[in-house]
Amino acid sequence: MEDDAELLRHYAEDGSQEAFTELVRRHVNLVYCAALRRVGGDGHLAQDVTQQVFVALARKAPGLVDRPVLAGWLHTASRFASLRAVRAERRRQAREHEAHLMGADPQADPDWDRLRPVLDEAMDELSLADREALLLRFFEGRSYGEAGARLRLTEDAARKRVDRAVGRLRVLLARRGIASTAAAVASLIEANAVTAAPAALAASVAGVALSSPAASALDLLNLMSHSKLAAGAAAVVAALAVATAVYEVRADLLSRRALEAVLQGNRALDAELAAAEREARSAEGDRAAAEKALGAAKAAVGAADARAASEAAAAGVVLRDPRAAGRDLLAARPQAARHLTAYFRQRTADVYGGLFKALGLTDGQIQAFEDLRVRGTAGVNWASATQAPAGGFSAGDLSAAQMETQLRILLGDAGYRQYQDYNASAAPRMLSMQLGSALYLTPTPLTSEQAAQLTVILGSSGPSAGNPDWDAAISRARGVLSDAQLAALSGLRRQVQYQLALSQAVDQAMQQAANEARIAAGIVAQGDR
C-alpha cells in the first residue's frame, strides 16, 4: 500500500485523482472529527471545514510531499479552518441575534462530553512530535510499530513517545479542569476521537477539492470525444457549440459567484482587521505605559538606595568588606553556593573544551582543572547601598595568583603556555565561532581546522582581538578560506563593526542626555561640562 507521501506526490506531480481520493478516504474521518470538536459539534460546519481543509491540501500538495506525517498538517489545517469557520459563524449569529446552543451528542460518554471541547486546544499546546505521535496512534488507529515507522523511531521508542505525549496531554487537560489518569485519557481518546464522517462526505470532498479549471477542461474534452462518436458532423458542431456555450456561461457564472463570495469575505476580513488593529494598539499602549512606569520605579529604587548610602556614610557606619559579606551570604544560603559553583563549572567546561582536547587531558585532569578554575574565579559582582560598598563576592578560596600557580603544576610548563595562549585567543575564537554559525548550513561550512587557523590569523591581526584590522585579516585568510567563506567573513566584519559603532553611539547619547539633565537640574553649570 502506498504511503501518504507517495500518494501526495502522485497527485502533485501527475495529477492523479485516484491518489487524492485515496488520501481523502484515509483522512476524512480524522479531519471531520477534529473539525466537529472544534466547531462545537455542528455537523454542517464540520463538513464545510473538512471540505476547506482538503481543498487546501490539493492546492498546497507540491509543498507537502516531503512531510513524513501528513496527519499533523491536516490536524493543524483543520484548526485554522475551524477557527475561521467559527469566527464567521459567530458573526452570522451576531447579525441574526440568535442564541444558538451547540448541540452535544446525547449518546456520548459523559466524560467524553467534557473532554471533547478542550481536546484539540490541549493537543495544540503539545510539541509537534507529541502531537504527531498521538495522531498516528489514536486518531489514525495505527499500531506502535506503524507509528514508529512513520516517525522514524523503533516500536519501543514510539511507545515511549506516545506514553509521554499522553502524560503531557493529561497535564494540559488537568489545567482545564479535567483530572484523570493517563490511562483513562488514552482509552477515552482511543474510543471516541475518531468517529465516522458522514458516508457521502469523502466523495463530495474529493469532488470539490479536485474541481479545478484543469479538471473541468479534461471533462469537456471527454465529452467532446464522446459526442464525436455519437452524432453526425453538423449535430456534432452544434452540440459542441452548445456545450461550449454552456461551459462558458457556467464558468462565467461560477467566476462571478466566486468573486462575490471572495469580496464578501474580504469585507468581513476588513472589519476583523480593524478590530484586530484596535486590540493590538490597545495592547501596545498598555505595554508602553508599563515600560514607562517601570522606568520611573527603577529610578526611584536607585535614588532610595543612594540616599540610604549617603545617610549611612553621614552616620559613620563602616561598611563590611564585600568579599567577606558575600561569603557570609553564601554560607547562609548553601543552595546559592551550589548553583554558583555549578554554573562556573559548566562555563569552564564550555570555554576550555577545545583546550582539553588539544592537550589530551584525562577525565581526572579535566576535573582537577575545573576545580581550580571554580575555586579561583567563581563569584558574583554586586553592589548594595545598605550592606556593603560595590564589589564582588567569591565562592572560591583561591586568589588568582594561587589558581595560576596550581594550574601550571597541573598542566606542566608547555601545557600552561598553551593555556595562556588559549586565554589570549578567546576573542578571535569567538569570531571564528560566529563565522561557523554563519556558514554551517551552507555548501561550504567552516571546518575545525579552518577555524583554528582563522583564530590565529584574527588574533594576530591587531589592533584589537575582538575587532582586528579586517583588511589585513581577510587578506591573510585568503589561503585558508574559500571565496564563499571569505564573503561570509566580510559579512561578519560588517556586523561586528556595526555593533561596535552602535554601542559607542549609545554610550555617547546616554552621556549627553545625563549632562543635559544635570544642567537642566542646576547640578552642573554649562561651562563645567
Next chain:
Amino acid sequence: MNAKGITLLGSGALFAGAAIVAVLAARSIPGASAGLDAAARERALLEASIGRAELRTADSRREASRLGGLLDGVRSRFGGPVPRVTPADAAAIDLSIHSIPRRVWEQRALARDPKLQALCLAAERAGLAQKFGPLWSSLGLSADQIARFSEIAMEGAGRMLDITSSAQAQGLDESDPAVAGLRRQAEDQQAAAQIDLLGEPGYQQLKECERQAPMRSFVDALAGGLAIIGDPLSGPQASQLARVMAGANPSYAAGGTADDPIVHSFDDSLVAHVAMAEAVDPEQVLGQARGVLSEAQFAALRAQLERNHEVIQLFNELRQMPGDPMMGFAMWRM
C-alpha cells in the same frame, strides 16, 4: 425540406446562437477572473495583516504582563506606591537615564546618524543569508528570487529607519498614531511584496520562521561552537532542534513570538526582586532532542541549558536574601 435539411438548418441556428452566447460569456470571464485574482490577493493581504496584528497583541500583552509583575515587585519593596524622584538628585538622573531600555537608546542613536544607518543596513544585509537561508532552501527559491527577497527585506528595513528618523526629527513618539500608521503601511507594503514573491503558503512559512527566530539564533550559536570542534549540526538537525525548543516555549505555544531561551540580563528582575523562570523546560527539550543530535551535540546543548538553569536558580536564591544585596548583580570574572 427533408429531415436532413431541417437537421442542418436547426444545427446551424443552434450553432450561431450558442456561439454568440459563448463569445459573450467568454469575454466576460477574463474580467471576472482578473477581479477574482485581485480579490484573492486582497484577501491574502488582509489575512496577513490580521495575523500580524494578532501577533503584536499577543507579544505586547505578554510583555505588559511581565513588566506589570516587575512593577508589583518594586512596589512591594516600598510597601506601597513608588515615591517620586526629585530631579535635582544626580544619582537619580543617572538611574533614570539607565532605566530607559537600551534598545530605545539604540533607536534614538540610529535615527539621528545616517552613517550608523548605513552600517546598520549593511550589517542587516550581511545577516540575511544566515537568518533566512533555511527558509530559502525549504521554499526552493532560485538565485533571482533570493535576490528579490533580500531586496524586499532591505527596502523594508530602510523604510522603517526612515520612519524612525522622521518621527524623531519631528519630536513624535513611536506610539503616535501617525507614526504607527506609517509603520503599518510600510509593513503592509512589505507583506504585499513578500506574498507576491513567495505566495501565501510561502509567506506563512516566513512568518513562522520569524516567530521561531530567537530559538533559531540559539541553535545557530550552538552550531558555531560545534563547527569549530568538528561536529557540526546539519540543516535538518538545526530545524528540528529549533522546532523542539519553540514547542517548549509557552509564548510560542500561545501564538506569539518565541522568547530567547537563554538569560542575558537580570536588570529588571533584579530591581523588582521578582523570581525568574526558564523560557523552555530543559527536560522537555532534552527529552526530544536526544533522538535528533549526536552525543557531542547533545552534550553541548545540555551544557547550555543546564548553565542557564543554574544561573536562574542562583538568581532566585540570591534575591531571597535579607536586605538589598543585589543592585549590581552580575556574573564575575568569566
